[in-house]
Amino acid sequence: MPRFATLNATWMVWGGPAPAPEGAVLEQTRELDKFLAEIERRAFRMAQIALRDPDDALDVVQDAMLKLARNYGARPSAEWRPLFFRILQNGVRDLQRRRTVRKRFMTWLPGAKEDPDNEAQDPLDNVADMAPSAPERLMQDQAMQKLEASLRELPARQREAFMLRNFEGFDVAETARAMGCSEGSVKTHYSRAVHTLREQLGEVW
């Protein structure tokens, strides 16, 4: 038995593993496209709830898609979901951090006391949609607005735990992987989030 037989095949090429056959690459791209199409709207809504701004949410979702495709596209498809949401949550956190820094910086500038986030918001966004809709639909919209407002009031980690577990259907282990923390932390964050939401929404719902 030649000694070289024990060497990894990647040893034979310089700079990384050999490219997958074209058919396999196409199949993988198709699978990735399907996966992203399946989760993109939920991911967008989750980012929008956290960031309040649809354009920022779209940027974060696109960035997460790109990073997943570029860095983890070759991984087994079963790993994509927790990875994607981890990238997404990191993107949301980064953007919120940048906003906080920007807000602090703006308060130091003379004549710039206003919150830049509020400046970006169009007042018409808060006006109720006047298009005719069924009363049930209207009630649902109002209930969702209250839920969103309550979710925004939650600390970021509690909100992440609640959305991943409840909206995305992750179990504790998957949520822990997506949030990059221990399962115990997930349970604590989730329990606190549910408790707070129940207090805030219990009377209304």
Place this chain on the structure above:
Amino acid sequence: MIEHTLEPRQRELEERSRALFQGSVDGLDMATRSKLTRARYAALEAAGASGRRAWLARIPIWTSAAGVTAAAVLGFALWFGTPAGHHGMMSADSQMNLEDLDIVASSDENSGDAMEMLQDDIEFYDWADKAATTEPAA
């Protein structure tokens, strides 16, 4: 998935919030859906392009490595592929052959053909040869 050992109120909150969230996802407007689709295609395209660029970037490394290997193999084959003991002869023989070729190929108009010149001086060469062999004895 979500455990079913929860209080009824908590479960109700979870189910309602989940249904509302899903409703808001389904109710996304066409403009946002279209933007998301474009973002997905852009991400897949960019990821594919970066993968191709990564492989293109590796090509110079492969070509240079392949060139060095080919040169080494060729040198090895030329050195060890010739019969033993002929390496020194080869250069001497090839030098003589080149001189012969020069003589044969030379076409000096003034001195005539090189072979004719050799023919004319054959007596001189014969004498020179004899003189060289007899000289040490003398």
